[in-house]
Amino acid sequence: MKRSFFSGPYALWMIMFTIFPIVFVALYAFQDNTGAFTIDNIARCFEGTYMKVLWRSVKLALECTALCVLLGYPCAYFLASKDFSKYKTLFVLILLPMWMNFLLRTYASMSLLERNGIINAIVTGLGFERWNMIGTEGAVLYGMVYNYLPFMVLPIHTSLKKMDQRVIEAAQDLGANPARVFLKVTLPLSMSGVISGITMVFMPSVTTFAISKLLGSGNFMLMGDVIENQYMVANDWSFGSSLSLFMTVLILISIGLLNRLDANKSERSDNW
Amino acid sequence: MVEDTKLIELKGICKSFGDTQVLRNIDLYIRRREFVTLLGPSGCGKTTMLRIIGGFETADEGELIFDGKDMSGVPPYKRRVNTVFQKYALFTHMNVYDNVAFGLKLKKPEELLPGTANPSRRQIKEEIDRRVMRLLRLVKMEAYAKRSVDALSGGQQQRIAIARALVNEPEVLLLDEPLGALDLKLRREMQLELKSMQQQLGITFIYVTHDQEEALTMSDTIVVMNNGCIQQIGDGKRIYDEPRNAFVANFIGDSNILDAVMLKDFEVQAAGRVFECVDEGFEENEPVDMVVRPEDIMLVGTDVGMLVGEVQSVLFKGVHYEMFVEAAGIRWKVHSTTMFPVGSRVGLSVVPSNIHIMHKMDRDGAKAEARA
Numbered sequence: 001m002k003r004s005f006f007s008g009p010y011a012l013w014m015i016m017f018t019i020f021p022i023v024f025v026a027l028y029a030f031q032d033n034t035g036a037f038t039i040d041n042i043a044r045c046f047e048g049t050y051m052k053v054l055w056r057s058v059k060l061a062l063e064c065t066a067l068c069v070l071l072g073y074p075c076a077y078f079l080a081s082k083d084f085s086k087y088k089t090l091f092v093l094i095l096l097p098m099w100m101n102f103l104l105r106t107y108a109s110m111s112l113l114e115r116n117g118i119i120n121a122i123v124t125g126l127g128f129e130r131w132n133m134i135g136t137e138g139a140v141l142y143g144m145v146y147n148y149l150p151f152m153v154l155p156i157h158t159s160l161k162k163m164d165q166r167v168i169e170a171a172q173d174l175g176a177n178p179a180r181v182f183l184k185v186t187l188p189l190s191m192s193g194v195i196s197g198i199t200m201v202f203m204p205s206v207t208t209f210a211i212s213k214l215l216g217s218g219n220f221m222l223m224g225d226v227i228e229n230q231y232m233v234a235n236d237w238s239f240g241s242s243l244s245l246f247m248t249v250l251i252l253i254s255i256g257l258l259n260r261l262d263a264n265k266s267e268r269s270d271n272w
Numbered sequence: 273m274v275e276d277t278k279l280i281e282l283k284g285i286c287k288s289f290g291d292t293q294v295l296r297n298i299d300l301y302i303r304r305r306e307f308v309t310l311l312g313p314s315g316c317g318k319t320t321m322l323r324i325i326g327g328f329e330t331a332d333e334g335e336l337i338f339d340g341k342d343m344s345g346v347p348p349y350k351r352r353v354n355t356v357f358q359k360y361a362l363f364t365h366m367n368v369y370d371n372v373a374f375g376l377k378l379k380k381p382e383e384l385l386p387g388t389a390n391p392s393r394r395q396i397k398e399e400i401d402r403r404v405m406r407l408l409r410l411v412k413m414e415a416y417a418k419r420s421v422d423a424l425s426g427g428q429q430q431r432i433a434i435a436r437a438l439v440n441e442p443e444v445l446l447l448d449e450p451l452g453a454l455d456l457k458l459r460r461e462m463q464l465e466l467k468s469m470q471q472q473l474g475i476t477f478i479y480v481t482h483d484q485e486e487a488l489t490m491s492d493t494i495v496v497m498n499n500g501c502i503q504q505i506g507d508g509k510r511i512y513d514e515p516r517n518a519f520v521a522n523f524i525g526d527s528n529i530l531d532a533v534m535l536k537d538f539e540v541q542a543a544g545r546v547f548e549c550v551d552e553g554f555e556e557n558e559p560v561d562m563v564v565r566p567e568d569i570m571l572v573g574t575d576v577g578m579l580v581g582e583v584q585s586v587l588f589k590g591v592h593y594e595m596f597v598e599a600a601g602i603r604w605k606v607h608s609t610t611m612f613p614v615g616s617r618v619g620l621s622v623v624p625s626n627i628h629i630m631h632k633m634d635r636d637g638a639k640a641e642a643r644a
Contacts, residue, residue, distance in 0.1 A: 166361035169328055172348040173355045174375035174440060184374070188365045 022248075028241035041242035050226065050243070057223040060137070061206035064144040065152075068201045069194060071145070072152030076193070077186075079153070080160035098150045106214050109143050110134065113215065135217035143211040151200035159193025160186070199258055203251055223247055274492050275304040279476055280325065280444065285334035287320055294320045296500040298334070302444075302478060302493075307470050309479045309487040312497035313523070318480045319358075321497075322446050325478065326355050339443075354437040355446040359453070360429045362421045368432055369417040372407055375440040376400045407435040410469065427458045434469075444476040451486065463489045484524045488512065496520050517633040518561040525565060528604055532562035532629070540629055543579065543600040547622070551629040561630045566594070566607040568626035577619015583612050 032038045044050070078084050079091055097105055112118050113133040123131050133139050163186070171185045209224025223243065230240030278301040285298040294317045302308050310318040323329040324336060327348035336343045343351065354375075363371050376384065377400065384399050385391045391399075408414040411431035421429060430450060437445055447466075451459045467490045470477045481487055487494045488508040496503040496511060496519075504516040515521035518529045532542035537552035542562045554560060574580045581599025592607045599620055612618050 164359070164361060166357045166359065167363060169326075169348065170355070170357055170361040170363070170436075171374070172328075173326060173353075174436065175349045175378045176374075177347075177349050180378060185363060185365075189363075191365075 025241045025244050025248075028238050029245040031238055033236075033238060041239045042246070044239060045242055045246045053221055053223055053226050056220065057206055057208070060141060060144065060212075060220075060222065061202055061208070063141055064148060064205045065198055065202045067141070067145045068149050068152040069197065072149055072197060073156055073194065075149075076153045076156035076160055080157050094153055095150060097146070102147050103210060105147060106143055106211050109139075109146060110214055113139050113142070134215060135219050137216070137220055139215040140212050140220050140222075143215040144205050144208055147211065148201040148205055151204075152197035155196035155200060156190060156193040159190045159196075163189055195258055195261060199255065202254065206251065206254075207247055274306045277304050278302070279304045279306075279339060280478075281335075281337040282321070282324075283335040283337065285321070285324065285331045285336065287317075287324065287329065287331050294500050295324075295331070298500075298502060300495060300502065300505070302476060304443075305474055305476055307467065307477045307479065307490055307492045309481060309491040309494045310497060311481060311484060311487040311494050311523070312503075313482055316497040317500040318482075318497050319448055322355075322448055322478060322480050325444070326353055326446050327351050352442055353444045353446060354440055354442040356430075356433050356437045356448065356450045358448045358450070360433040362429055362432060362436070364421055366421070367417070368408070368413065368419050368421060368424070369404060371421060371432055372404045372435045372439050373400050374436060376403055379440075403439060407439050410438070410472075411435045426453050427462070430454065430462065434466075438469075438473070442475065444478060445470075447477060447479045449480055449482070451481075451483075459486070460489075466490060488524070494524075496523060498523070513628075515563060515628065515630065517630050518563065519633060521561075521563040521628065521630070526605055526607070528564045528566065528569070528602075530562045530564075530602065532560050534558045534560050534629060538624075540627065543602050545578070545600070547578070547627055548624040549627040549629055550625050551627075554629065554631075559632055561632055563628040563630065564604075564622055564626060566605040567592070568622055569604060569606045569608075570621045571595075571597075571606060571608050571610065571612060572619040572621045574617050574619045577621050579620045580617060581620060583614050583616050583618060586611060586614055 029041060030037055030039065032040065075094065079094070084090065110117070114120070115130065115132070115134060117134070119133070120130050123129075167185060167189070168181055171181045176184060207224045207227075208222055209228050212220045212222045212225055227240050227243045227247070230236045230243060234240075280302040282298050282300045285295055286293070287295040298317075298321065310321060312318050320329060324331050327343070327346060330344070338351070338353075363374065366374070381388075381391050381396055384396060388395060405414060405417070408417060411434055413428060413431050413435065416424065416428065416432075421432060424432065430453075433450070450466075451462050454462065463486055466477070466479075470490075479487075479490065491508060493505060494508055494511050495505050498519050504511055504520045506514075511520060512524055515524060515527075518527075521527040522529060530542045532540050534551075534554040534557065535541050535546065536556055537554070538549055540547050540549050540551070540560065540562055547562075549562075579599040581597040581604065584596040584598050584603065587594045588611075589607075592609050593611045595606045595608065595612060597604045597606055597618060597620060604620060606620070
């Protein structure tokens, strides 16, 4: 039996649930509600209202990605270092949130940040003024970073773990102190992991929805929310599809740019 | 020339990884400009010893003295020692030039240009360029400066690793089986090149290998190790001609090792007869190992041989034939340029000076002999 036979179910799955939907989205995007061809819906994407939402989405996604790099790199670095390898539990704790549905996690965040939530209970209990967290941009950003951080830690951790220890020793041997070893060897050699991480975090965060709705109390509509609304509330599938297509193109462009940044594409692909 | 000053001294070095004792009470000194080879089978502790000298491992016990100063607690980047790593460990994110320049770019301007006050950026760049290109010329790689290291063959990567380690002008170069990944012909070429480089630069080389031929070709001094202990220290000829115990005899070159009994000075009994030899100072009737090199056994007529036997097998080895001759219940390995066909009867003869008598060794091998 041919080996390709075994890929059959997968191919079928892909066609049913990935290719077809994309084709439908593309078709809907160029149709009005009578089914006639139009580019009006695409043109509407560029209206001021949506551009503002897009800008907010991109800004939040960039902030989220930057924070994930800043928090995730040191975290991955310490997890990959020799002294921490005994603390397997720590690694599991980092991964643990990934195994739970993100909605559950976001609801949990809500109960932490709410006006009468756990944090405010502690804050007021200590005699301080109630802290207004829920419904702020900060809360949305927090929710995104919390959700996407593991996707940054993992690829960086993998690229650090893969690194040949002898290369680090060679740098020390040639006179590099620990700071120089990190800047001149460790960091450049783990850039492939950082770029994978950026891809893994930026892509989903630019299309975030629900988090913004739940933690931003609807004050911060993001592209994901707008698209969801077009399908679920406004019932304008054509415009929803246009926006989706628009986002897809944007994401493809940014993947292309990131790939160009990454010199070692071959290495990157086996980080994930 | 090897100078008569001790540059590196190891005193009572012990090292364990978990329950495994890798180095047991190592005493060794290395002289300035000496080419020292640490030779032994894998797992004998030779690489660990090199890593202790390089600063990548710390000894559990004992002292490492470099040029009169105790090196304990000195990190690798502060030691005047550079290393050529086993798998080269080149920086894959840099090209050939930047790999070699790495050590120089870390130097302070006053280290790089000692005579110049406030050297300009350009002067520094030119100095680095001058030194890098000199090293690349030394390893015959100047045409490859802008290449990516991934695009190089194993032998070329090896050359870059050597140039990179030499660019800081270390007093000691540590080499951890640097030729292990190369094919035989290239390995032989590189052996000679390394040796001439060492003589040209006048620095100390400490070379780790399990290849006895490599050790004999290059070294001023060979340190034979087994099981975490030094078995013998000496130059190649001495170790080959006068192995201290059966392990050394067996590891360096081919040997016939026989259980024998020393009857008295200059007389040893083995294979059912008494041989005349040149060794003395053993106890009477002491059980000993008797070693005879295959090339020292002469095949003679059956009427004049000390022993008479039958040729069991013949292998052509290029310069000589390797034959196994069964005589007096022992399979003798014999190297000879004359071939005797399988089944023919031959006489075996050895001159007394080619019979080597050595004490039976204990499990860990004998303690190192003092350097003459």
